Amino acid sequence: MRILIFGAGGIGRYLIRELNNKGHEIAIMDMDEDVCRELSEQYDVLALKGDVTNMDDLAAADIATFDLVISVISKDEANILACLIAKELGVKRTIARIGDPRMAKIAEKLGITDTLCPELTAAEKVLRLIKEEFPIEGAIPVGVKIVDLKVAKNSLVAGRRIIDLPLITDWLIIKVKKNGTTLRPDPNHILEPDQRVTMIVKEESLDRIRAFFEESV
Incomplete structure (x- = not known):
């Protein structure tokens, strides 16, 4: 499965390692160019520099070719927006990290039904x-x-x-x-x-x- 992960924090890195070990084709998008370079070298994954809430950046990454997008950056609103844009660009399935359970209800109303709440x-x-x-x-x-x-x-x-x-x-x-x-x-x-x-x-x-x-x- 081709999976694109938004965010290179603790959860993002954990997902990269685990999903990569399971044989999935993984790509990561983050705004920090140094972080992208580090992850590319450490995990041998495609690392894309870009703003996950910017439609032009996501379109340039050709994200419609991915089977799944997982957004796990630190802000709930950004994760919801990133998943909405991904769906608009043709991604069939998305998962958003939602820290506040109240935001999960908002995400569901917007069509983001797959959410991850670590807490x-x-x-x-x-x-x-x-x-x-x-x-x-x-x-x-x-x-x-x-x-x-x-x-x-x-x-x-x-x-x-x-x-x-x-x-x-x-x-x-x-x-x-x-x-x-x-x-x-x-x-x-x-x-x-x-x-x-x-x-x-x-x-x-x-x-x-x-x-x-x-x-x-």
Whole structure:
């Protein structure tokens, strides 16, 4: 299958690696020429410099020849627009990354029915694990912990939105405390130093996740 990926962030790079390994013909489009060059050399894929929300750039890439377009840049609106343009130019199937579930409803009304929400995917997997291993409501199964971590000043997560955190499918943020106030973990919330984050975590990944919140050397 010929697949064109918009965006070279964490999710984009993950998809490039995994889909390339499965034998698909992969191309990537990003506005950063240096990033395009790096990905082309690292993964042996076609890297196209361009604005994914610009119809002229997409038309020049001859995207109608691709079987699938996946847009995973950081802004929901841009992903929706990119997929709409791709459909207009003849692409039969598109997938858009949507961080805000409310935007997914808007995308569906516009005809973008295939969406990817990393946060919801992670939540579903963790909750499925809890139900399968210990279906009694209110109990925590073996292998799963609820932990409370403080965001360190120079940590990997400080200053980043929840939606942009490392893509790990075995943890789920359930609340954030800021100045004594408990906040709903909105995907666009920026984690700040000294905030406390409560999450459900698979025990086997606890050390790795804890390291994200500690001071970076």
